[in-house]
Amino acid sequence: xxxxxxxxxxxxxxxxxxxxxxxxxxxxxxxxxxxxxxxxxxxxxxxxxxxxxxxxxxxxxxxxxxxxxxxxxxxxxxxxxxxxxxxxxxxxxxxxxxxxxxxxxxxxxxxxxxxxxxxxxxxxxxxxxxxxxxxxxxxxxxxxxxxxxxxxxxxxxxxxxxxxxxxxxxxxxxxxxxxxxxxxxxxxxxxxxxxxxxxxxxxxxxxxxxxxxxxxxxxxxxxxxxxxxxxxxxxxxxxxxxxxxxxxxxxxxxxxxxxxxxxxxxxxxxxxxxxxxxxxxxxxxxxxxxxxxxxxxxxxxxxxxxxxxxxxxxxxxxxxxxxxxxxxx
Amino acid sequence: xxxxxxxxxxxxxxxxxxxxxxxxxxxxxxxxxxxxxxxxxxxxxxxxxxxxxxxxxxxxxxxxxxxxxxxxxxxxxxxxxxxxxxxxxxxxxxxxxxxxxxxxxxxxxxxxxxxxxxxxxxxxxxxxxxxxxxxxxxxxxxxxxxxxxxxxxxxxxxxxxxxxxxxxxxxxxxxxxxxxxxxxxxxxxxxxxxxxxxxxxxxxxxxxxxxxxxxxxxxxxxxxxxxxxxxxxxxxxxxxxxxxxxxxxxxxxxxxxxxxxxxxxxxxxxxxxxxxxxxxxxxxxxxxxxxxxxxxxxxxxxxxxxxxxxxxxxxxxxxxxxxxxxxxxxxxxxxx
Ligand SMILES: Cc1ncc(C[n+]2csc(CCOP(=O)(O)OP(=O)(O)O)c2C)c(N)n1
Ligand SMILES: [Mg+2]
Numbered sequence: 001x002x003x004x005x006x007x008x009x010x011x012x013x014x015x016x017x018x019x020x021x022x023x024x025x026x027x028x029x030x031x032x033x034x035x036x037x038x039x040x041x042x043x044x045x046x047x048x049x050x051x052x053x054x055x056x057x058x059x060x061x062x063x064x065x066x067x068x069x070x071x072x073x074x075x076x077x078x079x080x081x082x083x084x085x086x087x088x089x090x091x092x093x094x095x096x097x098x099x100x101x102x103x104x105x106x107x108x109x110x111x112x113x114x115x116x117x118x119x120x121x122x123x124x125x126x127x128x129x130x131x132x133x134x135x136x137x138x139x140x141x142x143x144x145x146x147x148x149x150x151x152x153x154x155x156x157x158x159x160x161x162x163x164x165x166x167x168x169x170x171x172x173x174x175x176x177x178x179x180x181x182x183x184x185x186x187x188x189x190x191x192x193x194x195x196x197x198x199x200x201x202x203x204x205x206x207x208x209x210x211x212x213x214x215x216x217x218x219x220x221x222x223x224x225x226x227x228x229x230x231x232x233x234x235x236x237x238x239x240x241x242x243x244x245x246x247x248x249x250x251x252x253x254x255x256x257x258x259x260x261x262x263x264x265x266x267x268x269x270x271x272x273x274x275x276x277x278x279x280x281x282x283x284x285x286x287x288x289x290x291x292x293x294x295x296x297x298x299x300x301x302x303x304x305x306x307x308x309x310x311x312x313x314x315x316x317x318x319x320x321x322x323x324x325x326x327x328x329x
Numbered sequence: 330x331x332x333x334x335x336x337x338x339x340x341x342x343x344x345x346x347x348x349x350x351x352x353x354x355x356x357x358x359x360x361x362x363x364x365x366x367x368x369x370x371x372x373x374x375x376x377x378x379x380x381x382x383x384x385x386x387x388x389x390x391x392x393x394x395x396x397x398x399x400x401x402x403x404x405x406x407x408x409x410x411x412x413x414x415x416x417x418x419x420x421x422x423x424x425x426x427x428x429x430x431x432x433x434x435x436x437x438x439x440x441x442x443x444x445x446x447x448x449x450x451x452x453x454x455x456x457x458x459x460x461x462x463x464x465x466x467x468x469x470x471x472x473x474x475x476x477x478x479x480x481x482x483x484x485x486x487x488x489x490x491x492x493x494x495x496x497x498x499x500x501x502x503x504x505x506x507x508x509x510x511x512x513x514x515x516x517x518x519x520x521x522x523x524x525x526x527x528x529x530x531x532x533x534x535x536x537x538x539x540x541x542x543x544x545x546x547x548x549x550x551x552x553x554x555x556x557x558x559x560x561x562x563x564x565x566x567x568x569x570x571x572x573x574x575x576x577x578x579x580x581x582x583x584x585x586x587x588x589x590x591x592x593x594x595x596x597x598x599x600x601x602x603x604x605x606x607x608x609x610x611x612x613x614x615x616x617x618x619x620x621x622x623x624x625x626x627x628x629x630x631x632x633x634x635x636x637x638x639x640x641x642x643x644x645x646x647x648x649x650x651x652x653x654x655x656x657x658x659x660x661x662x663x664x665x
Contacts, residue, residue, distance in 0.1 A: 038514075038515070038517070039515055039516060039517055042516075042517070042521070043515070043516045043517065046515075064517060064521055064522070065522075066486035066522045066523070067453060067483040067484070067486040067487060067514050067522065068486045068487050068488060069487075070487075070488055071486075071488065094451065094452070095452065095453075097452075098452070098454075098487070133372060134374070135373060135374065135434065135435040135437060135438070135451065136433075136434060136435075136437075136438065136450075136451065137450065137451045137452060138451065299653060299654060300654075300657060301653045301654055301657050302433065302657065304433040304648075304653055305372065305373055305424050305432065305433055305434065305435045306372040306373065306424065307372060307424045307432070307647055307648075308433065308648060308650065308652075308653055311650035311653060312653055
C-alpha cells in the first residue's frame with residue numbers, strides 16, 4: 001500500500017514544488033545532504049527548483065558554484081566518497097556533457113575501484129527533454145548514454161507524486177543517480193503530493209493503466225503522450241520510472257499477458273533505451289509475443305528550434321500508428 | 330575609469346567613424362530585436378549585448394576579412410562587427426530556412442563563413458578550444474590569419490579556458506582571447522564566483538600578455554586589441570584582454586533585469602551614463618570630426634539594411650520537417 005492510499009495529508013503540487021519540498025525534506029532529515037550548482041542558492045535556479053532553500057539551510061548547505069560543470073560534478077564525487085550526500089544541479093542536460101568525465105571515469109567506478117569500501121551517494125539532477133521551445137542543447141534526451149555506463153542509475157519521474165518518492169530514494173541511495181526532470185512537466189501537471197515522507201523504490205516501474213491487448217512502456221513527459229495516444233486501445237501502460245536498472249519483471253509480466261509491446265521515447269531510436277527493452281523482451285519472452293516489438297522514438301537529428309519541435313518529437317499520430325501496426329500484425 | 334571615450338588623435342577619422350558605425354550597427358540591430366520581440370514571431374531566446382558594443386567593434390576594427398572570430402551565446406555583436414550579413418542573422422532569429430543555421434539553431438548559432446565567423450553555440454566556453462584549434466591550423470598552414478575568441482567572465486571559470494590558454498601560449502599561436510567581463514553570469518555577480526576578480530592576470534601564469542581595460546571605451550579597446558593582434562600575427566603568441574563592461578538587458582530576452590528585481594536599477598543607470606556610443610559620438614561631434622548630418626546618413630543606411638533583413642526574414646520559408654534530417658551527415662545535395 002502506498003502512502004498515497006493511506007490518506008495522509010496531501011496537497012496539489014507541480015513537479016517544481018514537489019522536488020523543492022523533497023530536497024528540503026531530505027536536508028532536514030540528514031545534515032549530510034548538500035546542494036550545489038550554478039545559481040541554485042541566491043537565485044533559486046533556472047527553473048526555480050531550489051528556490052528558498054539557501055535561505056532556509058544556509059549557504060554552507062546550498063552552494064552557488066562557479067560556472068564549471070566538470071568541477072561541480074567532480075567536487076560532488078569527492079564529497080560523496082567523503083560521506084556526504086551531494087545533490088548537484090546541472091542547468092540543462094546539454095551542459096552535463098562537460099561533466100561526463102567525472103561521471104563515467106570516476107563516480108561510476110568508485111565502488112568497484114575500492115572493493116566496495118567507497119560508495120558514491122551522489123545525485124545529479126538536471127532538466128531534460130524537448131517541449132519547452134528551447135533551442136539545441138536545452139532539449140536533450142540523452143538518458144541512454146548514462147544507462148550504458150555500468151555503475152550509474154538513471155531515474156525519470158513523470159508526475160509530482162513520483163518525483164518526490166523517487167528523488168528521496170535517489171538521495172538515500174548509495175550509488176550515483178542521474179535524476180532527469182522532464183522540463184516540459186515542471187509546471188504542466190499537478191498531482192496530490194503527501195506532506196509526509198514516502199519512498200518509491202528505485203528499479204521499480206509502475207502500471208499507469210491496466211489493459212489486455214498491448215503493453216506500452218514510456219517514461220517522463222512521453223508517458224503522458226503515449227497514454228493520450230492509447231485512447232481507443234485496451235493498453236497496459238507502464239511508467240518505467242527507473243531506466244537503469246529497469247523493472248524487467250514488470251515488463252515481462254505485462255507482455256506475457258498482452259503479447260505486444262511498444263516503447264515510446266523522445267530520444268533517438270538508434271541505440272535508445274527502447275532498443276534494449278526490445279532486445280530484453282525478445283530474449284526473455286519471445287514465445288509469448290504476437291507481434292514484433294515496435295519503437296516510436298526520436299529521429300537521428302539535432303534537436304531543433306521551437307517550430308520543428310513537434311515534428312522532431314513523436315506526436316500522438318505517430319505513436320498511435322505504432323500501436324496500430326502492432327495490433328494489426 | 331573614465332566615463333567616456335577620449336578621442337585619440339593618432340586614430341584616423343576614417344577609423345573613428347568606422348568604430349562608431351560598427352557600434353551603431355550592433356545597437357540598432359539589437360534595438361530592433363527588442364522592438365519586434367513582443368510580436369512573438371521570433372521564437373528563439375535572444376542574448377542581447379546592448380551596452381557592450383565597444384568591445385566587439387574595437388577588436389574587430391583590427392581584423393581582416395580572412396581572420397577568424399569564435400564567439401558565444403551572446404554573439405550578435407561579434408558577428409556584426411566582423412561584417413556579418415544582417416539577412417541570414419535575422420532569418421535565423423525568425424527560425425527561417427534562409428537563416429545562417431537553416432532556422433534550426435536560433436540566435437545562439439550564428440555563423441558567417443565568408444566573414445570568418447565560425448559559429449557559436451550555447452555551451453559556455455565551448456568556443457574557446459575551437460578557436461585555439463583554428464589558430465593552431467593557421468600556424469601550421471602559415472596563412473597569416475589571427476583568431477579572436479570572445480567569451481564571458483563566466484566562461485573563464487570553465488577549466489577549458491586554462492587548458493586552451495596554456496596550449497596557445499605553449500605553441501605561440503596567433504590568437505587573442507577577449508574576455509567580455511560584464512560582471513555577471515546570468516544573475517550571479519562575479520564576486521560570488523571568483524576568488525579574485527582579476528581575470529587578465531591569468532595570462533601571466535602562462536608567460537603571456539594580459540590587460541584589463543575599459544570595455545566601454547572603443548578607442549582603448551581598439552589600441553589594446555591592435556597590440557594583441559599585431560603580436561599574434563607576428564608569431565609572438567596569445568594575449569588576454571579583459572574588457573570591463575555591463576549588459577543593459579537581462580541575461581536572455583529584451584527586458585531589463587531590474588524589472589524583475591534581479592540586479593539593482595542604480596547599477597544599470599550608472600552604466601548607462603557610460604554608454605559606449607553616446608559619449609564617443611559626442612566627442613566626435615565636439616571635435617568637429619563628424620556632424621549631425623553625417624551621423625543621420627549613417628543611421629539611415631543602417632536602418633535601411635535592417636528593414637531589408639527583416640523583410641527578407643519575414644518573407645522566407647520555415648524549414649520543413651524533412652529539413653530536420655538534413656546535414657546530420659554528408660548528403661550529396663550539399664545541404665541547404
Ligand atoms: C556549459 C554551460 N553551462 C551553463 C550554461 C548556462 N548559461 C548560459 S549563459 C551563462 C552565463 C554566462 O556568463 P558569461 O560567460 O559571463 O557570459 P554573459 O552571459 O555574461 O555574456 C550560463 C550559466 C551554458 N549555456 N553552458
Ligand atoms: Mg558575464
